[in-house]
Amino acid sequence: MSFEAEVVSWLPQLRRYARALTGDHAWADDLVQDTAERALARCKAFRPNSNLRAWLLTILRHLYIDQLRVRREVAVDEESAPWRNLEAPRGEVDGLMLRDVQRALYSLSVEQREVVLLVCVEEFSYQEASIALGVPVGTVMSRLSRAREQMRLMLTEGPDRQNPQENSHKSPSLKVVRNSS
Amino acid sequence: MNNDAHHPESAPDLRMLSAFVDNELSENETAAVKEHLERDEQAAAQVAAWRAQKAALRALCGATTRDDTQFVVLRSRSSWWQRTAIAACWLVAGAGLALALGPLVPRLVGGDTMSFARRADIAYAVYTPERRHPVEVAAAEEEHLIAWLSKRLNRQLSVPSLQEYGYSLVGGRLLPGEAGPAAQFMYENQTGARLTLYVTGVPKDETAFRLFRDGNRRTFYWVNDGMGYALSGPIAEGKLRSIAIDVCSALGGRPEAWQ
Secondary structure (H helix, E strand, C coil): CCHHHHHHHHHHHHHHHHHHHHCCHHHHHHHHHHHHHHHHHCHHHCCCCCCHHHHHHHHHHHHHHHHHHHHHCCCCCHHHCHHHHCCCCCCCCCHHHHHHHHHHHHHCCHHHHHHHHHHHHCCCCHHHHHHHHCCCHHHHHHHHHHHHHHHHHHHHCCCCCCCCHHHHHHCCCCCCCCCCC | CCHHHHCCCCCCCHHHHHHHHCCCCCHHHHHHHHHHHHHCHHHHHHHHHHHHHHHHHHHHHCCCCHHHHCCCCCCCCCCHHHHHHHHHHHHHHHHHHHHHHHHHCCCCCCHHHHHHHHHHHHHHHHHCCCCCCCCCEEHHHHHHHHHHHHHHHCCCCCCCCCHHHCCEEEEEEEEECCCCEEEEEEEECCCCCEEEEEEEECCCCCCCEEEEEECCEEEEEEEECCEEEEEEECCCHHHHHHHHHHHHHHCCCCHHHHC
């Protein structure tokens, strides 16, 4: 398979990741477009037989972080934050619960959200995530575990409940759901 | 790592538990964590919650819908510097020509003009394959669409009708342009073929009417009164050209200058 064809074959996954990362379809489409262009323009920088997917995601996240900086200058208030406009999670699983997960996901920092999405959604190994994020495996592990715990606390303790974790595991609002795929 | 880490008695930390959820531990470590979870209710609940979280995230973001992935976003294969170099060559050639022909060539083409046409072409490639969300605001709300985009582009826009060519307005969207926002209006005929009209502010004015080709797509573009317009579509050049001439005059341009 040619390099270009290989890049194209990863576009659906890139798009999925970009959508989850930004919470904004149009922005995600732009990011994927920019990533594909940059990848093709810099194909010589890619070492054959290394991980193309991780390389593409690295490009995408650099672009995202650059664009985030620019967009941050335009203040985004909670009400108009992009994920507010996401379409309702579809079918099969409890929509309200997924909304909570969605909210928790976007309340994480970008660093945390990236690693959660790479490992949980894109099924990256820690090794691959470490390449894509440009941090050691140990950092992937600690960032991920902290992010998970933060999400769990957010989902188990309502925003109003000040209860310590003590009882939190006894009344989890998060239930096992069926995977829609 | 010493043996303590694998010892069943030592409580696994958050990182270990998290790695356990992702099957990233060695066999020994996995067995040790499993054993520990049988005794530690709270850790077991944590792990269960993280598993549920993972499944929920996958349900939430995991789908790559075929429907949405039909678009092909790639444009020309040469890198930007090659294209710049080629453009520079043409510029030099053009400059030479302009000097030679003098008054016959009124003005030189700046690089800026080209880039908005390219953006229009890419926007065509990205958005026209969309079946479910081709536009942000549909033609049903045409008044709102025009008012909204006019406001964002800071210019009174109008949307020419292409009915006589069998294309009706689908709607429009706002896009980031190079020198500010850009608007894309999409048209569709009965067979589902689509054309787009891309509009954006362009700092310099020029009268030329030009063609940009990419694959089977053609983009005719021109600048009029500080605004750049680009009409893109995969139809025959001659046909697109005559539509573009009509659109230009409908938008207050002077297509006779191109003949």
